[in-house]
Amino acid sequence: MKNNIIILGGGQAGIYAAREIRQNDLKSNIKILGEENLLPYERPPLSKDFLLDRKNEENLYFHSGDVLKNENIDFEYVSINKVDFENKKLFTKNDDVYSYNTLLISTGSENKKLSVDNNLTDDIYYLRNLEEAKIIKKKVLNKNKVTIIGGGFIGLEIASSLSQLQKKVTVIEIGNQLMGRIIPKQIADLVQKTHIEHGNEIILNKQIDKIIKKNGIYEILLNDNSLIETDFVIAGIGSTPSVKLFENTNLKLDNGIVTNQYCETSIKDVYAAGDVSNFYHPLYERNIRLESYQHAQNHGICAGKNIAGVKTEYSSIPWMWSDQFNLNLQLTGICDDFDEIVERGNDINNGIIYFFLKNKKIQGACGLGIVGKVGRDIRITSKLSENNTIVDTKILADKTQKLNKLMQK
Amino acid sequence: MSEENWIEVGSTGSIEEEDLIRFDHQDKTFCVYRLTDGFYATDGMCTHEAVHLEDGLVMDDEIECPMHQGIFNIKSGEALSPPACEDLKTYPVKVDNDKIFIKIE
Structure with a gap:
């Protein structure tokens, strides 16, 4: 009988894993099970060029269906609602069964939801997938004042796009700086200044006490008793790994699915990659979970190699970017452990x-x-970090000196 | 192929090894590279988003976009790493008396 490899989750990590497996294994059946009725697509443009009409849906797909067909990779739109790790089976709600020999979980992450009165649940918009981006794009057209709850990457990117669409944007952030989870304050303050210069209002250190809808207008009451009136509310308050399906199983979970540096989970023949995985990073000697484009791709590829029997350690230096207005922000490595x-x-x-x-x-x-x-220097920085290079800080601080000088040939 | 299609870019000394310069001509922008085995030229903008590759990193035969780390082979223009998926256009280069010329159709 043929070896069955199932990839649960049809996003970026899943598709890159599938293609990598096929590069190394021409025989096994490879099937991706995706919940969205779409081939895997790029998410970064959703909050930017897609909202701004500079990119349309056709430009977002990683690969055409033909590529998958040529590589003999199946893609099915199906929702799995039960997993039996012991017998290596996945079940749909109609009790359709998918049997696997090897399973890769790449279910990604999902938006945290704002806690509001039940009758307002449908009035708060979120942006993670294409469908949500389409809805926001359509509904926001005839609105003027838009409030974004959460000053992270996604909220600020939407704020930048909507400002460029001439909307009056307010961003409410609970923390004392923007993008506080991963971006140093020095950079966050510069980003904040740019938003303000473009007319966006940024409110820090405030919690939302209540949202009330009156005659189609929303009143957002903050914990200092101030009130914001707005026509449209979008929340981007972080995400959680999509692990609900595994909660009552033997699979080890801790801020996602715990994996080692080979993308292996606590259960034999079960791997995890991308946003859903809290993986051991050998360079930092701790587990980390990342939600980024580069990580989804590279982690997927690494899982693919390991599944195909090419033992490969994942030690990629984290890298992510955000584009807001005409600025490009880039982050590499980790910025919370330094002297x-x-x-x-x-x-x-x-x-x-x-x-x-x-x-x-x-x-x-x-x-x-x-x-x-900043891209070139950030890229060189990743390499210096990866190679554990001791650097001359005078060169680092001197913009007139090229960072290539620090690379050991 | 007439002689006038060759456009002078600058002197060979103007580009360090494993580096590039930007060259604008009429309404187009190009990148001219000096690799270990010679000079090469490509379009100056990334095929993924509108950003100048002049600020990118040259490594061996590859140019990496400074915005989203898409990678292209400088000699063939092939897009090697996402998010870039469309190849970069390349142009013939010749050196004559320490001057670099590129051939633009």
């Missing part, structure tokens, strides 16, 4: 980067600049 900060550049027109070092080695860096101005 020294070095600043490079002092003007966002030419790019500003903060490096976070420990024992003269770069742990992480975060940069902001007009599109294109």
